[in-house]
Amino acid sequence: MMQTHTAPRPTIPAPEKIPVRLTVNGVEMQLKLAPWTTLLDALRDHLDLTGPKKGCDHGQCGACTVLVDGRRIVSCLTLAVMKDGAKVTTIEGLATDGALHPLQQAFIDHDAFQCGYCTPGQICSAAGLIAEGKAKTDDEIRELMSGNICRCGAYPNIVAAIQQAMGQS
Amino acid sequence: MINFQYSRATDVADAVRQMAAHPSAKFIAGGTNLIDLMKEDVEHPSRLIDIARLPLNSVEGTADGGVQIGALVLNSDLAYHPLIAQRYPMLASAILAGASAQLRNMASTGGNLLQRTRCCYFYDTATPCNKREPGSGCSAIVGLSRMHAILGTSEACIATHPSDMCVALAALDAKVHAVGPAGARAIAFADFHRLPGDTPQRDTNLEPNEIVTAVDLPARGFAANYTYLKIRDRLSYAFALVSVAAALELEGDTIKEARLALGGVAHKPWRDPVAETALRGQAASQATFGRAADLVLGDAKGFEHNAFKIDLARRAIIRALTQAAAGTPQSQSNKKVC
Numbered sequence: 001m002m003q004t005h006t007a008p009r010p011t012i013p014a015p016e017k018i019p020v021r022l023t024v025n026g027v028e029m030q031l032k033l034a035p036w037t038t039l040l041d042a043l044r045d046h047l048d049l050t051g052p053k054k055g056c057d058h059g060q061c062g063a064c065t066v067l068v069d070g071r072r073i074v075s076c077l078t079l080a081v082m083k084d085g086a087k088v089t090t091i092e093g094l095a096t097d098g099a100l101h102p103l104q105q106a107f108i109d110h111d112a113f114q115c116g117y118c119t120p121g122q123i124c125s126a127a128g129l130i131a132e133g134k135a136k137t138d139d140e141i142r143e144l145m146s147g148n149i150c151r152c153g154a155y156p157n158i159v160a161a162i163q164q165a166m167g168q169s
Numbered sequence: 170m171i172n173f174q175y176s177r178a179t180d181v182a183d184a185v186r187q188m189a190a191h192p193s194a195k196f197i198a199g200g201t202n203l204i205d206l207m208k209e210d211v212e213h214p215s216r217l218i219d220i221a222r223l224p225l226n227s228v229e230g231t232a233d234g235g236v237q238i239g240a241l242v243l244n245s246d247l248a249y250h251p252l253i254a255q256r257y258p259m260l261a262s263a264i265l266a267g268a269s270a271q272l273r274n275m276a277s278t279g280g281n282l283l284q285r286t287r288c289c290y291f292y293d294t295a296t297p298c299n300k301r302e303p304g305s306g307c308s309a310i311v312g313l314s315r316m317h318a319i320l321g322t323s324e325a326c327i328a329t330h331p332s333d334m335c336v337a338l339a340a341l342d343a344k345v346h347a348v349g350p351a352g353a354r355a356i357a358f359a360d361f362h363r364l365p366g367d368t369p370q371r372d373t374n375l376e377p378n379e380i381v382t383a384v385d386l387p388a389r390g391f392a393a394n395y396t397y398l399k400i401r402d403r404l405s406y407a408f409a410l411v412s413v414a415a416a417l418e419l420e421g422d423t424i425k426e427a428r429l430a431l432g433g434v435a436h437k438p439w440r441d442p443v444a445e446t447a448l449r450g451q452a453a454s455q456a457t458f459g460r461a462a463d464l465v466l467g468d469a470k471g472f473e474h475n476a477f478k479i480d481l482a483r484r485a486i487i488r489a490l491t492q493a494a495a496g497t498p499q500s501q502s503n504k505k506v507c
Binding site: 012013014015018035036038057058059062065071072073074077078079081082125128129132134137139140142143144145146147148 | 170171172173174175197200201204205207208215216217219221245249268269270271272274275405406501502503504
């Protein structure tokens with residue numbers, strides 16, 4: 001067996017589950033969660049919102065991107081208990097009354113995905129980017145979307161889709 | 170993830186009290202580095218003390234013409250804050266050169282200072298690492314060393330400090346405010362991070378029971394002649410191979426004041442006062458910049474995969490000083506280096 005090089009650690013009693021209140025896609029949710037539950041796991045495993053994807057689980061791929069109080073973050077490096085009281089928007093919450101969000105329509109119009117695994121994170125990230133208002137040029141969009149990896153390589157079409165949606169916002 | 174207790178601090182004094190009562194706890198704010206390290210089993214605090222809601226999130230002008238940055242100001246809020254964007258654009262540029270938009274929306278100012286190295290052996294609990302387990306040895310010295318240090322290394326550790334923001338803070342002569350059981354103190358930025366020596370497990374001179382509350386910037390912002398030039402293996406969202414924060418005050422062609430700090434090359438943001446002194450009073454020329462680069466890199470030592478960094482750093486220093494002197498700072502969106 002491989003030796004692991006970490007210092008010995010104390011035994012810690014398992015903590016009580018902690019009440020967490022989240023408004024997710026406009027609906028108030030009451031949860032009881034262990035403190036180590038990430039926001040991503042809370043959304044996927046406790047609220048059945050599987051739009052946010054667990055890609056790398058280390059904040060490197062952006063597939064888990066959601067909006068918390070209107071700002072894009074990676075939900076895999078966020079503890080749900082720390083966001084008690086927050087408003088969370090996932091890809092499932094972007095359409096209104098059955099009409100696609102302009103970014104969702106733009107991703108379809110521009111063929112901005114192939115396998116689709118990164119797409120919920122790409123679209124949530126793009127929604128955050130448009131709200132931030134810092135990107136105008138293609139270069140600026142590329143730079144400020146660099147936290148979202150697309151291994152199918154749909155990047156040029158993603159930039160075009162964001163430009164289209166930005167023009168409509 | 171590992172088992173841990175969770176509590177929220179109600180104010181700074183409560184945070185300090187909680188830490189004193191639970192010495193194996195850690196403070197958590199943005200969590201972008203700490204949660205990752207906990208998932209990797211590198212960090213295993215018995216308790217997380219949540220400080221994210223403490224009122225340390227303002228950026229305000231100070232009486233001496235500088236700016237005080239609360240420890241919980243988010244990296245993105247800091248980069249885009251009007252006071253920073255206009256008066257300290259080198260700091261704004263350095264922040265925007267680091268991480269991704271999502272991570273900058275999460276990461277705090279204090280957390281950026283306290284983030285740990287991204288040395289792959291520090292993260293890999295199957296390998297020896299003196300920083301993770303003192304006395305176990307350094308895997309990087311004889312291993313993959315492309316991302317490692319060329320300045321200020323020791324037999325025990327050749328890891329680099331990963332921050333971009335801190336390179337600009339070093340060049341700007343920032344000051345760190347901290348509070349612990351013994352009260353409040355201020356730490357000069359040059360004294361905040363440490364070289365590895367034979368205690369690489371200690372990244373900074375902050376005591377484990379202290380909390381960072383603010384970072385001060387003095388009045389001098391170098392808004393006219395500055396750059397933050399970051400060279401990396403891909404154009405965005407990668408740690409620096411070499412980065413340079415360069416800032417000048419010019420009178421005609423003559424350098425009146427100079428600041429020069431490097432990232433990606435040492436265990437701490439590497440500011441070189443000797444090179445800065447050599448720049449002062451000289452003509453802003455390629456020859457002057459080359460001499461400064463030679464001074465910075467005189468004691469540089471390369472390892473198997475990173476010796477190229479010595480030449481890369483020399484060129485990056487000259488290029489950065491050229492950009493600063495010309496008043497043409499490196500764009501962080503158009504990555505062409507001019």
